[in-house]
Amino acid sequence: MKTANWLIGENLAGYSVWKVGEFVAASHETIVNQLSTRLIEHYRGDHERQLWSWRKQVRILQDALREHLQTHPRARDWGIILEYPLLRLQRRLDAVLLAGDIITIVEFKVGGGSYSPADKRQVEDYALGLRDFHETSRGMPIWPVLCVTEAQEGQLTPLSRDVGEVATTNAESLGEVFAVLSRASERDDATQIDVLEWDAGAYRPVPTIVQAAEQLFAGHDVTEIAAAASDKRNLGETTEALISLIERARQNNEHIVAFVTGVPGSGKTLVGLNAVHDSRFSRHGQNPGAYLSGNTPLVKVLQEALAADARKREGIKADEAKRRVGAAVQTLMNFLREYLNAHPNRAPADHVVVFDEAQRAWDAAYGKQKFDRPKSEASLFLEIMGRHDDWAVIIALVGGGQEINKGELGLSEWGRALNEENANPNTPHWTAVASPEVLEGGEATAWQKLFDEMPGAWVEHDQRLHLDASIRSYGSNAAPNWVNALLAGDLGSAAKIAQSEPDFPVYLTRDLDRAKAWLRQSARGNRRCGLVASSGARRIRADGMGVSLGAAQLDDVAHWFLRERGDIRSSYALEVVANEYGCQGLELDYVGVCWDGDMLWSSQGHCWEPRRLNGAKWQSIRQPDGKSWALNKYRVLLTRARLGTVIWVPTGSETDLTRKPKHYDQIARALSDAGARLLII
DSSP, X not given: OOOTTOOTTTTTTXXXXXXXXXXXXXXXXXXXXXXXGGHHHHOOXXXXXXXXXXXXXXXXXXXXXXXXXXXXXGGGGOEEEEEEEXXXXXXXXXXXXXXXXXXXXXXXXXXXXXXXXXXXXXXXXXHHHHHHHBGGGTTSOEEEEEEETTSXXXXXXXXOSSBOOOEEEOSTTHHHHHHHHHHHHTSTTOOOOOHHHHHHSOBOOOOOHHHHHHHHHTTOOOTTOOOSSTTSOOHHHHHHHHHHHHHHHHHHXXXXXXEEEEOTTSSHHHHHHHHHTOTHHHHTTOOOOEEEESOHHHHHHHHHHHHHHHHHHHOOOHHHHHHHHHHHEEEHHHXXXXXXXISTTOOXXXXXXXXXXXXXXXXXXXXXXXXXXXXXXXXXXXXXXXXXXXOEEEEEEEOSSOOOSTTBOOHHHHHHHHHXXXXXXXXXXXXXXXXXXXXXXXXXXXXXOSOSSOOOTTEEEOGGGEEOSOSTTTTOSSHHHHHHHHHTTOHHHHHHHHHTSTTOOEEEESOHHHHHHHHHHHOOTTOOEEEEEOTTOGGGGGGTOOOEXXXXXXXXXXXXXXXXXXXXXXXXXXXXXXXXXXXXXXXXXXXXXXXXXXXXEETTTTXXXXXXXXXXXXXXOOSHHHHHHHHHHHHHHHTOEEEEEEEEOOOOOTTOTTSOHHHHHHHHHHHHHTTOEEOOO
């Protein structure tokens, strides 16, 4: 039987769970000793400073609660947890107080003298994380409190049925927080949360791609990240399938290409990163594999974020951090240059490579132009990885509807390349292991297939290689399907999808200032917001949105995604849009999509009609490939959000032929008919 003052996770984390009555009666040194159980392992900074801070924090809490119990004895049954770990996000909550059915998070800044906006956002972010990802906190009132011990008297905020605004207090007035909690929790219908049951609730966060990559490079894994819907396939199952294939190739000296599919935002990149950085590699004295992407902005953002994290975490120099990260996260073109130009006969250092967005592999004509080799990108990778005499694995991550460049051939080129390699007696024999969607065609692959005719026994299927739920849009399971129906022109189906969720998170406005206000209001804590627009959205400059970040502005893109609130270079500034080339593969919590006249709605044809601006006139795009690429640009933009999207459609001008109001009105009407909700703030 677990007791109230049981030290939970003593062999893992070193945090303590109490009933308030026992907590105030305990020696503060006993409590601090419990917290310091795993101090060296979990705190890389100044340990003496951390111990000093804990001693101060525990005394402040005990004194304030002891005084509070004199007038509110029922508070003895409250629960209190110190240093509650959110392990998969590498965070700890200083104190969680469970008063009746109210969850209060108290973040201490011991010795601090002012309430900084960054500190407020920190505790607010903790509260939002519990609401969204902690099983036993869902639907409960959560109150974030910032206690800056030496600051002037703070300000209490009203309790909310959701996540309340951040309250501020100093050490002397902390008791006022407890008084508010007692008044609220002592009502007749309040039920006291059981502290042990609350602590036992599963915490399954959905980190951003940047946060997940930082965890992996710090030695953690992401196999327990859950999809938004519990009945959907877990990333861990797909990761284990890939690791098993790598082990099989290593043990049996095989060459394997594994094709992983998934809906937009389903975690394909996370699975690839997790597979090549699994700790089991080190047992065989192997280096982790390499993650390769043709998406240069994605690579740049990951490299910058990982290098900064490594410098902070390990105290290494910037050059060393960049060197380490650069070997593990590379652009496809740099990999090809090394092994086609610099070392044309050498086997790669890595036995395992992840080829992200493999369906976008370019054709032989581009290979001839770039490397004087008339071979497609798929063929060149099979050739290079085939230089390993013993074994090699290519993990090909396949999405659908994301092709936005000329020369991207899709899955069929991989099928042709594999057939050619396996027909050549002088090259290694490759086994293809693929999700059924790759072999049969489906929505996740935009109905592309690997082969027109199944070639033979060297092709295996594995359902575990398909990810069927978006974890990016964890706030809505319906959002990716809505985007597909919308862009297919099926407004009726899109409307039904939107109506299936009472809080469908896609909004529509004709007012840019209102869209910006909603983004700023929604992006609480450290949630990130930003504006995106198609590279063809050339006339939004008339409304002040003239600067667009794409693949050529890599430093600016990295600043846009990584800089903090208050930095004019960051996405928070809402001054610069990222286009589809600058944001593909990356994500924001809240996104403002600027919809311009490059994508019109035809009420007669019941379809979207893409256009391009040529000089001072719009021209219709009539080629099938061009139409497909244009629609995919908007598919990329509309699937960047994790929590909510607002679409801004300009009103236009009667005096500007490139901005006819009737065209924008038709776009807005179509979006409304498809179920986008009118933004009201």
